[in-house]
Amino acid sequence: MPYIGNTNADRIAMLGALGIQKIDELFADIPEANRFPDLNLPPARSEMEILRDIDELALRNTCGSAIPDRPILSFAGAGAYQHFIPSVVSYLAGRGEFTTAYTPYQAEASQGTLQAIFEYQSMLCDLLDMEVVNASHYDGATAVAEAAIMAVRSTRGRDKIVFSGTLHPEYIEVARTYLQPQGIGIEVVGSPESPGSPGADVAEVLAAVDQSTAALIVQNPDFLGRVHDISGLADEIHTRGALLVLHVDPIATALFKSPGSLGADIVTGEGQPLGIPLSFGGPYLGIFATRLSLVRKMPGRVVGQTTDTEGRRGFVLTLSTREQHIRREKATSNICTNQGLMALRAAIYLATMGPCGLREVAERCYRNAHYAADQLAEIPGCSVNTGTTTPHFKEFVLTTSLPADTLISRVAGKGVIPGVPLSRYFPRRTHDLLVAVTEISTRQDIDYFAETVRTAVETAGE
Amino acid sequence: MSRHDENLHAAIPALLYEISRPGRRATRISAVAAREEVPETALPQALIRSEDEQPKLPEVSELDAVRHFTLLSQTNMSIDTNFYPLGSCTMKYNPKVNEVAAAVPGFANHHPLAPEWASQGSLAVMYRLQEMLAEIGGFSGVSLEPAAGAQGEFTGNLIIRAYHQSRGDAGRRKILVPDSAHGTNPASVSMAGYEAVEIPSDSNGNIDLGALKAACGDDVAGLMVTNPNTLGLFEEHLVQVTRAVHECGGLVYGDGANLNAILGIVRPGDLGIDLMHFNLHKTFSTPHGGGGPGAGPVGARADLVEFLPGPIVVRADPAAIADANRDQSTYRFHMPAHSIGRLKAFHGNFGVLLRAYVYISMHGAAGMRSISENAVLNANYLKKLVDPVFPVRFKRTCMHEFVANGAVHDGIATMDVAKRLLDYGFHAPTVYFPLIVKEALMIEPTESENRETLDAFAHALSEIAREATENPDLLHHAPHTTPLSRLDEVQAVRKLVLRYEHRQDERT
Incomplete structure (x- = not known):
C-alpha cells in the first residue's frame, strides 16, 4: 500500500509488543455487525495510472477549440480572474x-x-x-x-x-x-x-x-x-x-x-x-x-x-x-x-510585484478592458454598458443581438470563452454577457476575440 | 552547551519592508514595445489613487524574494522535515502526486463559470469524489461545497434546522455537544442560531449515556458527536447514543475529524450518524498549508440529501440539455430541492477536492482499510511506549490517537514538555486539548510514520522525563535549538502590533 511507513515485519513486532496476534483485535470496540464493510470503490491505481487519468480528465475541460494547440482565450470573470502569476x-x-x-x-x-x-x-x-x-x-x-x-x-x-x-x-x-x-x-x-x-x-x-x-x-x-x-x-x-x-x-x-x-x-x-x-x-x-x-x-x-x-x-x-x-x-x-x-x-x-508592478497590472487591465469594449461596441448588433456612463475597470456588460448562450456556443469552436452570461444570475438578461479583460490579453487576443464575436453576430440570421 | 552553539538553524530573515529599496523590482509585466500595445484610455482622475497615496509595498528583486521566503520556510517544522504528531490534526504524509495533479493546466487554469459542457473534466472529478466519500462514510449523498471542517459543522446544523422546519417542528432549540468536542462544535451551533448544551463524559471516556438520555427531549434538535472522540476512543455506546437522540426526534451530526481511524473499518452512516463532514486535509492527505486551505464535504442520509448545500454534481439527462453540445455533457450542477443554500462562492475548494480524489483513487477499498489499520496500530504501539513515562488517561485500546498527562513532574507543565520536544526535532503534540483532561498531551502518529520514528519519539519523551527531575530549568526555558526562544504571548496581546509600522524617515 502507498504511503505506509511500516513493513510487515515491523507490524508483527509491534503486534508482539502489544501482546496481540492480529490488527483486527484493535477494533473490538466497534459493533461487530458493522465491522469491516466491503467498500465499493474503484480498484487502486498507481501513481503512473492516476496521472494518466488526471491528464485525460483535464482534456475534458475544454471549450471545444477547433484549432489544435491554440490556447483558449477566456474572458470569463465575475469574481474569478485570470491574472499573470509570476x-x-x-x-x-x-x-x-x-x-x-x-x-x-x-x-x-x-x-x-x-x-x-x-x-x-x-x-x-x-x-x-x-x-x-x-x-x-x-x-x-x-x-x-x-x-x-x-x-x-x-x-x-x-x-x-x-x-x-x-x-x-x-x-x-x-x-x-x-x-x-x-x-x-x-x-x-x-x-x-x-x-x-x-x-x-x-x-x-x-x-x-x-x-x-x-x-x-x-x-x-x-x-x-x-x-x-x-x-x-x-x-x-x-x-x-x-x-x-x-x-x-x-x-x-x-x-x-x-x-x-x-x-x-x-x-x-x-x-x-x-x-x-x-x-x-x-x-x-x-x-x-x-x-x-x-x-x-x-x-x-x-x-x-x-x-x-x-x-x-x-x-x-x-x-x-x-x-x-x-x-x-x-x-x-x-x-x-x-x-x-x-x-x-x-x-x-x-512582494514580487511591488507597488509599481501592481499599479502596472491594474492600468493594463483598465486599458485592455476599454480597448476590448471599444472594439466590441463597434460591431453592428453589439453594445457595451448600455444605459450607463459610469467608468468601468476590467469588466463590462456586452449586449448582442444573440442570446448569450448561443453566442458562447458559436465562438467556442474558435477557442474563445467570451464571458459569463448574466442570465445565470438575472434570468431576464438573456442577451447580456459579463466580459472580463485583464493584463494577460494582448492586442492580438482582443482583436481576435472581437472578430469571432463579429462573425458570430453577423451570421445570426443564417 | 551555550545557546549560541546549539542554534544550528538559520536566523530569522528581516521583514521584506526592511530590505526594501526604492526602484528594486522583481516582475516586469510587459516588454512589448508601446506601438504594439493597446491604445491608452484616459483614467477617470477623480477616482484615482494619487501619487502620494500609493501603497508603501516593499520593493525587492526576485532573488531577494526567493531568498526571503526560502529562509522563512526553513524556520518552520513541517511533515516534510519533522515528525508532527499533532493530535486531532492527522498530520500524515502529503503525497507529491497530489500537487502535480492540481497543477495540471486543464484544472489549474479552468474558470469556475466556464460552461458546464466545457467543464466535464472538473465535474467528473467532483462526481466521482462525491460517490467515493458517500461509500466510505455510508451516506446517500455528499456535497463538496463546504470549505473547511468548521463550515461542514455549520452546514450540518443548518440542515438539522431545515429538516425540523420542513416538518413544522419549530420548538427544537438545543443541540447536544459532548464536553470532549472541538471548540468549533459549540461555535457552529451558535452560528446556526441554536443553543449548545454540554453533555459530560463518563469514567471510560465515552459520552455519559445517562446524562445524554436525561437531556433528550422534544426541545432537542440534534447531537454533534465526534467518533472516535477527541480522547482517541471509539464511543462504546454509539448505537445507544444515536438511538436515544433519534427517539426524541433529533438528528445526529458526526464530526469527521477523526475518520482516519475507521476507513474501511466501519461506516458512520451504518451506526446512525445522519450527517457528517469529512476533513479532506486530514483524512485524505491534502496539505494543511500552515492553516488551510482545507475542505469539509458533508454526507447525508437519504431523506436529508435534498437539504445539502449546493451546487452538487449529478449525471446529466441528455434529453434535458438544450444546447448543441449535449453530446459532451455527462455531468451537470444541480441545486438540491430544499438546499440550505450556498456556503461559498462557486463550488467548493476544487483544488483540494482534486487532491483527495487522487489519494482515494490510489488506495481503493483495501488501501482505505490499510490506512486505518496502520494508523491505529501506530497509535497503540506508541501509547504503550509513552504510558510508563507520561501516563495515558484512558487505558483502553485507542484508535488513531491517545491523550497522555504531560505534567507528572513537580513544577513541570505540559507546555514545558511540548517546548522541549522541539529541541529533539519533533513537533509537539496537541496540548491542553481536549479540555476535559488536565495538562493534556494529545498524540496522533498517523500511518505514514515508521517504527523507528515512533521509537525515537518515545525515547525523546523518556529523556525529557529524566531531565524534568534532573534539570527542570532545561524544560522551563525550552526550546533552545529553535531560531527563537519562547515567545511572549501576553505581550503580543497587551501591545498589539498586527502590521509593520512604517518609519517616518523611511525612504520612499
Missing part, C-alpha cells in the same frame, strides 16, 4: 516546509508561517489603507458574510444589513445562508435584474439605511465592473449610526482611491487575483480588514508581533480569546482554519 509564486509557496506545516500553534517552530502571514497582513494593510487585516477567510463571499455578522455585533441593537444589489449575486446567497439563522435581516437594494438596468444608485441605497441597519455592504468596482464615486458615502452612513462594509478587488485598489481613504469600517475582498490560480473556483482567499478600534469584534485568526525571552522579535497567533477554541459557543465565529497557503501566495505575489 513563476516564483508557485515555486516558493510549493515548498514543503510551508505546505506541510499546520496552524502555527507552536510559534517557535512555525516562524516561517507566522512571519509570512504578518507580512501578508502588513502588505494588505498598505494596499487597502486599513489598520488591521486578519489571517484570511475562505473566500470573498464568506468574508462578506462574516463582515455582516461582525457589523451586527459592533452596533448595538441593530439587526439589519443593507446590500447593494450590485454585490456579486453568489455573495448575497452566501450571506443569506449565514445571516438568516441568526435572525439578521437582509435588504437587497437595486438588483440589476432587467436588461440595461444600472443597479442601485447611492441615493437609493442610502434611503434603505435606517435605525435598524447595522451596515451597508457595497462592492466597488461592482459586480458589473463599474467604479462608482462613493466619496462622502461613509460619512452619510456614519451619521445614520451604521458601518460601511466595502468589498473590493485588490488589483483595483492599486489604481483607485483606497478603501481606507473612502472611510470604510470593514473591507472585504476576494484575493484570488493575487497570484492564486482559477482552479475551478477554489481554494481562494477571503481578505478581511477593519479598524483597530473594532479588532476585538473581528472574526478569524490574526498574527501579532512580540519578543522571545532574549528580546528578539518574533510572531505569534494573538487575540485568540475571540476564537472558538477558547470561547466555544460565545466565539466571534466558528472559523478555525484560514487560507494560510493562499495568504502566503498573495504575500509572495505582492
Whole structure:
C-alpha cells in the first residue's frame, strides 16, 4: 500500500509488543455487525495510472477549440480572474516546509508561517489603507458574510444589513445562508435584474439605511465592473449610526482611491487575483480588514508581533480569546482554519510585484478592458454598458443581438470563452454577457476575440 | 552547551519592508514595445489613487524574494522535515502526486463559470469524489461545497434546522455537544442560531449515556458527536447514543475529524450518524498549508440529501440539455430541492477536492482499510511506549490517537514538555486539548510514520522525563535549538502590533 511507513515485519513486532496476534483485535470496540464493510470503490491505481487519468480528465475541460494547440482565450470573470502569476509564486509557496506545516500553534517552530502571514497582513494593510487585516477567510463571499455578522455585533441593537444589489449575486446567497439563522435581516437594494438596468444608485441605497441597519455592504468596482464615486458615502452612513462594509478587488485598489481613504469600517475582498490560480473556483482567499478600534469584534485568526525571552522579535497567533477554541459557543465565529497557503501566495505575489508592478497590472487591465469594449461596441448588433456612463475597470456588460448562450456556443469552436452570461444570475438578461479583460490579453487576443464575436453576430440570421 | 552553539538553524530573515529599496523590482509585466500595445484610455482622475497615496509595498528583486521566503520556510517544522504528531490534526504524509495533479493546466487554469459542457473534466472529478466519500462514510449523498471542517459543522446544523422546519417542528432549540468536542462544535451551533448544551463524559471516556438520555427531549434538535472522540476512543455506546437522540426526534451530526481511524473499518452512516463532514486535509492527505486551505464535504442520509448545500454534481439527462453540445455533457450542477443554500462562492475548494480524489483513487477499498489499520496500530504501539513515562488517561485500546498527562513532574507543565520536544526535532503534540483532561498531551502518529520514528519519539519523551527531575530549568526555558526562544504571548496581546509600522524617515 502507498504511503505506509511500516513493513510487515515491523507490524508483527509491534503486534508482539502489544501482546496481540492480529490488527483486527484493535477494533473490538466497534459493533461487530458493522465491522469491516466491503467498500465499493474503484480498484487502486498507481501513481503512473492516476496521472494518466488526471491528464485525460483535464482534456475534458475544454471549450471545444477547433484549432489544435491554440490556447483558449477566456474572458470569463465575475469574481474569478485570470491574472499573470509570476513563476516564483508557485515555486516558493510549493515548498514543503510551508505546505506541510499546520496552524502555527507552536510559534517557535512555525516562524516561517507566522512571519509570512504578518507580512501578508502588513502588505494588505498598505494596499487597502486599513489598520488591521486578519489571517484570511475562505473566500470573498464568506468574508462578506462574516463582515455582516461582525457589523451586527459592533452596533448595538441593530439587526439589519443593507446590500447593494450590485454585490456579486453568489455573495448575497452566501450571506443569506449565514445571516438568516441568526435572525439578521437582509435588504437587497437595486438588483440589476432587467436588461440595461444600472443597479442601485447611492441615493437609493442610502434611503434603505435606517435605525435598524447595522451596515451597508457595497462592492466597488461592482459586480458589473463599474467604479462608482462613493466619496462622502461613509460619512452619510456614519451619521445614520451604521458601518460601511466595502468589498473590493485588490488589483483595483492599486489604481483607485483606497478603501481606507473612502472611510470604510470593514473591507472585504476576494484575493484570488493575487497570484492564486482559477482552479475551478477554489481554494481562494477571503481578505478581511477593519479598524483597530473594532479588532476585538473581528472574526478569524490574526498574527501579532512580540519578543522571545532574549528580546528578539518574533510572531505569534494573538487575540485568540475571540476564537472558538477558547470561547466555544460565545466565539466571534466558528472559523478555525484560514487560507494560510493562499495568504502566503498573495504575500509572495505582492512582494514580487511591488507597488509599481501592481499599479502596472491594474492600468493594463483598465486599458485592455476599454480597448476590448471599444472594439466590441463597434460591431453592428453589439453594445457595451448600455444605459450607463459610469467608468468601468476590467469588466463590462456586452449586449448582442444573440442570446448569450448561443453566442458562447458559436465562438467556442474558435477557442474563445467570451464571458459569463448574466442570465445565470438575472434570468431576464438573456442577451447580456459579463466580459472580463485583464493584463494577460494582448492586442492580438482582443482583436481576435472581437472578430469571432463579429462573425458570430453577423451570421445570426443564417 | 551555550545557546549560541546549539542554534544550528538559520536566523530569522528581516521583514521584506526592511530590505526594501526604492526602484528594486522583481516582475516586469510587459516588454512589448508601446506601438504594439493597446491604445491608452484616459483614467477617470477623480477616482484615482494619487501619487502620494500609493501603497508603501516593499520593493525587492526576485532573488531577494526567493531568498526571503526560502529562509522563512526553513524556520518552520513541517511533515516534510519533522515528525508532527499533532493530535486531532492527522498530520500524515502529503503525497507529491497530489500537487502535480492540481497543477495540471486543464484544472489549474479552468474558470469556475466556464460552461458546464466545457467543464466535464472538473465535474467528473467532483462526481466521482462525491460517490467515493458517500461509500466510505455510508451516506446517500455528499456535497463538496463546504470549505473547511468548521463550515461542514455549520452546514450540518443548518440542515438539522431545515429538516425540523420542513416538518413544522419549530420548538427544537438545543443541540447536544459532548464536553470532549472541538471548540468549533459549540461555535457552529451558535452560528446556526441554536443553543449548545454540554453533555459530560463518563469514567471510560465515552459520552455519559445517562446524562445524554436525561437531556433528550422534544426541545432537542440534534447531537454533534465526534467518533472516535477527541480522547482517541471509539464511543462504546454509539448505537445507544444515536438511538436515544433519534427517539426524541433529533438528528445526529458526526464530526469527521477523526475518520482516519475507521476507513474501511466501519461506516458512520451504518451506526446512525445522519450527517457528517469529512476533513479532506486530514483524512485524505491534502496539505494543511500552515492553516488551510482545507475542505469539509458533508454526507447525508437519504431523506436529508435534498437539504445539502449546493451546487452538487449529478449525471446529466441528455434529453434535458438544450444546447448543441449535449453530446459532451455527462455531468451537470444541480441545486438540491430544499438546499440550505450556498456556503461559498462557486463550488467548493476544487483544488483540494482534486487532491483527495487522487489519494482515494490510489488506495481503493483495501488501501482505505490499510490506512486505518496502520494508523491505529501506530497509535497503540506508541501509547504503550509513552504510558510508563507520561501516563495515558484512558487505558483502553485507542484508535488513531491517545491523550497522555504531560505534567507528572513537580513544577513541570505540559507546555514545558511540548517546548522541549522541539529541541529533539519533533513537533509537539496537541496540548491542553481536549479540555476535559488536565495538562493534556494529545498524540496522533498517523500511518505514514515508521517504527523507528515512533521509537525515537518515545525515547525523546523518556529523556525529557529524566531531565524534568534532573534539570527542570532545561524544560522551563525550552526550546533552545529553535531560531527563537519562547515567545511572549501576553505581550503580543497587551501591545498589539498586527502590521509593520512604517518609519517616518523611511525612504520612499
